[in-house]
Amino acid sequence: xxxxxxxxxxxxxxxxxxxxxxxxxxxxxxxxxxxxxxxxxxxxxxxxxxxxxxxxxxxxxxxxxxxxxxxxxxxxxxxxxxxxxxxxxxxxxxxxxxxxxxxxxxxxxxxx
Amino acid sequence: xxxxxxxxxxxxxxxxxxxxxxxxxxxxxxxxxxxxxxxxxxxxxxxxxxxxxxxxxxxxxxxxxxxxxxxxxxxxxxxxxxxxxxxxxxxxxxxxxxxxxxxxxxxxxxxxx
Numbered sequence: 033x034x035x036x037x038x039x040x041x042x043x044x045x046x047x048x049x050x051x052x053x054x055x056x057x058x059x060x061x062x063x064x065x066x067x068x069x070x071x072x073x074x075x076x077x078x079x080x081x082x083x084x085x086x087x088x089x090x091x092x093x094x095x096x097x098x099x100x101x102x103x104x105x106x107x108x109x110x111x112x113x114x115x116x117x118x119x120x121x122x123x124x125x126x127x128x129x130x131x132x133x134x135x136x137x138x139x140x141x142x143x144x
Numbered sequence: 145x146x147x148x149x150x151x152x153x154x155x156x157x158x159x160x161x162x163x164x165x166x167x168x169x170x171x172x173x174x175x176x177x178x179x180x181x182x183x184x185x186x187x188x189x190x191x192x193x194x195x196x197x198x199x200x201x202x203x204x205x206x207x208x209x210x211x212x213x214x215x216x217x218x219x220x221x222x223x224x225x226x227x228x229x230x231x232x233x234x235x236x237x238x239x240x241x242x243x244x245x246x247x248x249x250x251x252x253x254x255x256x257x
Contacts, residue, residue: 036187065245074233074250075188080243087243122187129242130176130195135187 034058036125036136044142045113053108053139057125063087064106065124065133066098075122081106082129113143156254163224165251167217167234176237178245179208179219181230188233191219221253229255 037056045051057064063082067075077090081100092098095113100106104125110117120140126133157163169177175196180188192203194210194217201208207220217234231250238246 063243065243067247074247077244077246082243088241090244120185124188124245130237132190132193133178133245134190135180137187138185140185 036123036134038123038136038139040139042140044144046144047113049113051110051113051141053121055106055123055136057104058134061125061127062104063126063128064100066108067122069120115143117141118143154252156256157224158256159224159226161224163221163253165219165232167248169215169236171236171238172215173239174236175239177217178235180233180235183230224255226255229253
């Protein structure tokens with residue numbers, strides 16, 4: 033069965049650079065969630081989209097922005113990167129709220 | 145703020161025994177809960193879910209119990225296997241924030257051979 037696809041899997045950026053993470057949800061899923069997970073930490077909710085509209089927002093820095101496109105894929109844009117942004121970034125997708133949310137394998141971002 | 149937390153950070157069990165992982169949540173308005181398994185460097189893997197109108201749900205070797213009175217959730221794994229070793233998270237979706245899954249602190253399950 034098709035799963036959530038994230039790209040790239042690994043990304044190395046320098047401080048103050050910009051990064052774009054992509055998420056392709058499971059076919060027919062209309063909801064995308066983004067999470068940040070630091071080493072040994074719980075996944076922290078960043079932002080979610082339903083039917084291409086922003087639905088909920090968590091602890092997402094102003095330097096980050098995201099959107100969901102007409103084909104339901106989503107991109108997380110991160111600017112002015114800081115060392116503390118180094119983490120695993122996951123996206124998940126579901127068919128509406130209150131249904132199973134499945135996660136991708138994540139993008140490991142390293143800021144040097 | 146609202147949070148979902150776990151009682152024990154690490155649980156060690158003998159292979160073949162049953163495992164019970166607990167979770168306490170604080171948002172009484174939560175309507176939907178999911179248990180995830182996460183192996184090192186991988187994305188959280190969906191295990192089982194339960195809605196607030198249920199108190200028990202069974203899957204393959206796993207059972208989730210929900211006690212709304214005391215706001216407690218548990219995951220029972222029968223006949224624990226070495227492949228079950230991972231970090232387990234419960235996640236909560238509140239009614240007033242239905243597009244946000246809130247994760248609690250994970251429990252690391254170690255299976256002794």
